[in-house]
Amino acid sequence: MALVAFRGVVLGEPTSRVVMEAITALAVFAVIGAVAGWIADILVRDAVEQAFRKRVEWYREGLEHTNPMEKGSKRN
Numbered sequence: 537m538a539l540v541a542f543r544g545v546v547l548g549e550p551t552s553r554v555v556m557e558a559i560t561a562l563a564v565f566a567v568i569g570a571v572a573g574w575i576a577d578i579l580v581r582d583a584v585e586q587a588f589r590k591r592v593e594w595y596r597e598g599l600e601h602t603n604p605m606e607k608g609s610k611r612n
């Protein structure tokens with residue numbers, strides 16, 4: 537928005553035109569930012585979920601190999 541306003545000042549464009557172009561630029565980039573943020577959110581959530589599931593599986597496998605209660609242990 538500031539770049540559009542600066543361009544308008546440099547080129548001597550009328551204020552009403554510069555304001556409309558700046559608001560249009562703001563809206564366009566807001567939509568682009570929202571879409572990019574939505575995609576990034578999906579990618580990050582997926583990566584975190586995969587890492588979490590992998591870590592939980594690793595932990596469960598470790599417990600199975602070190603479980604003192606397996607195969608008839610009579611520990612109270």
